[in-house]
Amino acid sequence: MKVRIGIVGCGVVGTGTVKLLLENAHIIKKKTGIDILLTKVADKDWERPREIEVPLNLRTYDYMDVINESDIVVELVGGKTFAKSLILEALERGKHVVTANKRLLAEDGFEIFKKAKEKGLYIGFEASVGGGIPIVKALREGLVANRINTIYGILNGTTNYILTRMLEDHMDFSHALELAQKLGYAEADPSLDIDGWDSAHKICILSMIAFGRYVPFEDVYVEGIRDLDLLDVELGKELGYTLKLLAISKRTDGEIEVRVHPTFIRSEDALAKVSDVYNAIMIEGDFVGKTMFYGKGAGSYPTASSVVSDIVDIAKKVLFCSKDHDEFQWENQPIGIGKNFYSRYYIRFDVPDKPGVLAGVSRVLADYNISIASVLQKEKVCKLARREGEATVPLVILTHKAYEKNMQRAIEDIKKLPIIVGQPVIIRVEEEAY
Amino acid sequence: MKVRIGIVGCGVVGTGTVKLLLENAHIIKKKTGIDILLTKVADKDWERPREIEVPLNLRTYDYMDVINESDIVVELVGGKTFAKSLILEALERGKHVVTANKRLLAEDGFEIFKKAKEKGLYIGFEASVGGGIPIVKALREGLVANRINTIYGILNGTTNYILTRMLEDHMDFSHALELAQKLGYAEADPSLDIDGWDSAHKICILSMIAFGRYVPFEDVYVEGIRDLDLLDVELGKELGYTLKLLAISKRTDGEIEVRVHPTFIRSEDALAKVSDVYNAIMIEGDFVGKTMFYGKGAGSYPTASSVVSDIVDIAKKVLFCSKDHDEFQWENQPIGIGKNFYSRYYIRFDVPDKPGVLAGVSRVLADYNISIASVLQKEKVCKLARREGEATVPLVILTHKAYEKNMQRAIEDIKKLPIIVGQPVIIRVEEEAY
Numbered sequence: 112m113k114v115r116i117g118i119v120g121c122g123v124v125g126t127g128t129v130k131l132l133l134e135n136a137h138i139i140k141k142k143t144g145i146d147i148l149l150t151k152v153a154d155k156d157w158e159r160p161r162e163i164e165v166p167l168n169l170r171t172y173d174y175m176d177v178i179n180e181s182d183i184v185v186e187l188v189g190g191k192t193f194a195k196s197l198i199l200e201a202l203e204r205g206k207h208v209v210t211a212n213k214r215l216l217a218e219d220g221f222e223i224f225k226k227a228k229e230k231g232l233y234i235g236f237e238a239s240v241g242g243g244i245p246i247v248k249a250l251r252e253g254l255v256a257n258r259i260n261t262i263y264g265i266l267n268g269t270t271n272y273i274l275t276r277m278l279e280d281h282m283d284f285s286h287a288l289e290l291a292q293k294l295g296y297a298e299a300d301p302s303l304d305i306d307g308w309d310s311a312h313k314i315c316i317l318s319m320i321a322f323g324r325y326v327p328f329e330d331v332y333v334e335g336i337r338d339l340d341l342l343d344v345e346l347g348k349e350l351g352y353t354l355k356l357l358a359i360s361k362r363t364d365g366e367i368e369v370r371v372h373p374t375f376i377r378s379e380d381a382l383a384k385v386s387d388v389y390n391a392i393m394i395e396g397d398f399v400g401k402t403m404f405y406g407k408g409a410g411s412y413p414t415a416s417s418v419v420s421d422i423v424d425i426a427k428k429v430l431f432c433s434k435d436h437d438e439f440q441w442e443n444q445p446i447g448i449g450k451n452f453y454s455r456y457y458i459r460f461d462v463p464d465k466p467g468v469l470a471g472v473s474r475v476l477a478d479y480n481i482s483i484a485s486v487l488q489k490e491k492v493c494k495l496a497r498r499e500g501e502a503t504v505p506l507v508i509l510t511h512k513a514y515e516k517n518m519q520r521a522i523e524d525i526k527k528l529p530i531i532v533g534q535p536v537i538i539r540v541e542e543e544a545y
Numbered sequence: 546m547k548v549r550i551g552i553v554g555c556g557v558v559g560t561g562t563v564k565l566l567l568e569n570a571h572i573i574k575k576k577t578g579i580d581i582l583l584t585k586v587a588d589k590d591w592e593r594p595r596e597i598e599v600p601l602n603l604r605t606y607d608y609m610d611v612i613n614e615s616d617i618v619v620e621l622v623g624g625k626t627f628a629k630s631l632i633l634e635a636l637e638r639g640k641h642v643v644t645a646n647k648r649l650l651a652e653d654g655f656e657i658f659k660k661a662k663e664k665g666l667y668i669g670f671e672a673s674v675g676g677g678i679p680i681v682k683a684l685r686e687g688l689v690a691n692r693i694n695t696i697y698g699i700l701n702g703t704t705n706y707i708l709t710r711m712l713e714d715h716m717d718f719s720h721a722l723e724l725a726q727k728l729g730y731a732e733a734d735p736s737l738d739i740d741g742w743d744s745a746h747k748i749c750i751l752s753m754i755a756f757g758r759y760v761p762f763e764d765v766y767v768e769g770i771r772d773l774d775l776l777d778v779e780l781g782k783e784l785g786y787t788l789k790l791l792a793i794s795k796r797t798d799g800e801i802e803v804r805v806h807p808t809f810i811r812s813e814d815a816l817a818k819v820s821d822v823y824n825a826i827m828i829e830g831d832f833v834g835k836t837m838f839y840g841k842g843a844g845s846y847p848t849a850s851s852v853v854s855d856i857v858d859i860a861k862k863v864l865f866c867s868k869d870h871d872e873f874q875w876e877n878q879p880i881g882i883g884k885n886f887y888s889r890y891y892i893r894f895d896v897p898d899k900p901g902v903l904a905g906v907s908r909v910l911a912d913y914n915i916s917i918a919s920v921l922q923k924e925k926v927c928k929l930a931r932r933e934g935e936a937t938v939p940l941v942i943l944t945h946k947a948y949e950k951n952m953q954r955a956i957e958d959i960k961k962l963p964i965i966v967g968q969p970v971i972i973r974v975e976e977e978a979y
Contacts, residue, residue, distance in 0.1 A: 254679065
């Protein structure tokens with residue numbers, strides 16, 4: 112049984128996908144009986160060096176050749192404008208689509224999935240989240256019997272690499288970023304990664320699958336790691352916490368929380384041990400309990416592995432199934448996204464090293480019903496963190512669970528206290544990431 | 546779209562499955578459009594206490610009621626004799642089957658899958674390996690594009706719990722086993738778990754999926770943890786290794802290795818951090834690289850989650866698909882299973898504390914081309930391990946990679962040396978379990 116595949120965009124992932132299909136098509140046929148026939152690969156530049164030579168007869172400059180000569184169109188150009196019109200055009204012409212374009216699906220998925228549904232066509236997007244980790248399939252099919260309550264994800268390898276260097280090698284953010292760029296883990300313009308957008312796109316997609324509702328991307332709370340101070344990474348370590356850029360999706364009463372921000376998790380928890388460029392997603396369902404999926408979250412080959420698993424899944428349906436039976440379905444009505452998070456907080460203030468400071472701060476916290484779990488001894492902090500020529504010392508407070516709104520108000524009041532120097536640092540703490 | 550489900554065997558997993566279907570059927574319908582209708586549950590004893598009351602109208606004592614009134618028969622009785630005849634009878638009568646029976650599939654899977662194929666019926670067995678972890682689906686579908694090279698599994702929660710207690714709490718084997726039994730993690734007769742059979746059944750099933758060949762269970766090398774000495778767990782820890790009962794399946798040239806035995810893995814590796822009753826499976830594919838799947842490997846609810854995901858998968862095919870398209874397929878011709886493993890070794894000898902001992906032992910190892918990587922200093926070992934009234938001290942040797950046959954021969958020769966007291970301890974070391 113033959114299926115014709117065409118690829119638009121022969122960059123890193125596109126080249127990896129071509130390589131995989133050339134090398135493993137026979138293995139896939141043996142496993143599934145499906146014959147994947149790569150018909151055309153479109154790119155605007157066939158001169159640039161690639162890991163493998165794409166056979167001349169497959170090359171084209173015209174994406175319409177790909178659409179015309181394939182049953183499944185693989186979109187690997189990335190970005191939004193052209194990728195979107197390409198996908199809509201492919202659907203318009205009755206072609207199924209496989210894409211790794213997390214940004215497009217998170218921001219404009221509604222329109223694309225709606226169009227696919229109208230046409231009775233499939234959109235495969237395993238490669239959009241977690242690189243080679245089959246997380247979309249696990250969430251949609253493997254855990255289908257569960258009511259999903261929580262998703263914790265380390266979904267961006269670049270930021271996880273930077274945070275690992277900060278934690279393990281005491282590098283500050285800018286040096287860790289430089290190193291990541293030197294190693295090719297970070298783009299020249301790293302903002303999509305380090306400002307949390309990439310993680311946000313991915314958790315938005317996972318949330319739509321988990322909760323079966325349209326999740327408006329603009330409502331996702333996003334905070335990156337650009338302004339992180341090494342001092343907080345190390346003070347947190349002292350307290351038994353590891354700092355991660357965590358993507359969080361939680362079912363709360365009636366609504367959900369979808370957020371990405373630097374988060375302290377307990378250093379003994381499984382997610383805390385996910386280091387360097389690795390990704391991991393922890394899912395908690397009402398029957399399965401906690402499961403974790405771990406692997407390389409990016410890269411040419413792992414992503415190609417996911418692209419081709421989508422191709423095979425769609426091919427099976429096209430070849431053997433009478434009708435659409437599990438197209439990604441959600442209620443169009445957007446789900447309410449809560450903003451008043453309820454979590455523990457790590458707060459650091461720079462304060463003069465004199466009495467009365469803690470009293471003032473804790474009074475304000477008390478006014479907002481925020482109770483203090485622990486305070487990091489100033490003496491201890493000093494040794495570790497007093498910096499050259501600084502007249503102040505850090506005061507670190509770990510709170511019990513509190514509401515975001517109260518915390519924000521409390522911080523505003525505390526900043527008005529004469530004893531506080533500069534901006535307080537606030538980092539949320541999650542204790543269930545094991 | 547309705548599918549009728551019947552369950553035979555209402556023990557722990559059966560009851561969990563009934564509970565799941567009663568509580569989450571509406572969620573599953575919303576996600577997939579499939580209406581799972583539980584028609585009958587058969588058990589020989591409806592008096593014994595269960596976590597939930599099975600509705601009277603669902604109960605029966607006669608498994609034939611289940612077969613007659615369902616499209617998919619869920620076998621949860623366990624064991625071999627009755628379970629096998631039940632499954633064959635269900636297939637004979639044109640019913641699809643879902644089972645959690647790893648032992649039956651590993652030992653008699655050939656006959657069962659053959660019968661299902663003849664009849665064009667499906668066998669779902671996600672629940673047979675890794676409890677709630679959707680590992681069968683990940684291996685068959687999510688990683689379908691890969692040539693699978695290695696599988697490392699911690700597949701038995703009971704033994705992993707015992708080993709965790711030994712490592713972390715310095716408990717010896719028998720006390721750790723007692724504790725596991727007290728907590729309900731180990732059976733009164735624990736041999737299926739602690740002697741490695743349960744892990745062997747599971748790795749056998751995973752190997753058949755990964756390599757697409759019939760893997761004769763009797764050829765799987767199985768060694769349990771019953772005779773483990775706490776001393777070796779702690780000496781290994783000293784050397785930076787964590788002892789796990791590892792299930793290993795490897796592609797070697799032309800054949801495969803399938804084995805279960807106590808194994809030292811590097812303490813910093815991801816698998817080493819899988820503790821207590823948790824399971825984890827690490828799969829290495831040629832494109833995806835290393836991925837790991839982690840979760841509760843047993844228990845009523847997680848296993849029910851897998852049972853129902855199989856029900857949904859089969860229901861989709863039955864309701865929407867024209868023909869069998871991915872029934873578990875393998876080449877009937879059994880795959881050759883290698884016995885001459887090639888790995889590093891940890892060897893401990895009890896020797897008198899006098900000169901010349903190491904010289905004698907290392908000479909024999911050299912005769913068999915086994916080179917020594919490191920020797921644990923006796924002084925160091927003494928402090929840690931000299932026991933009351935013992936005239937001997939342990940001598941620990943870590944070798945570089947060597948062939949199993951050479952190692953066995955070398956040990957036989959070494960045992961003949963007058964300096965060696967008692968039985969040498971041999972534990973294999975795997976360094977790629979990250």
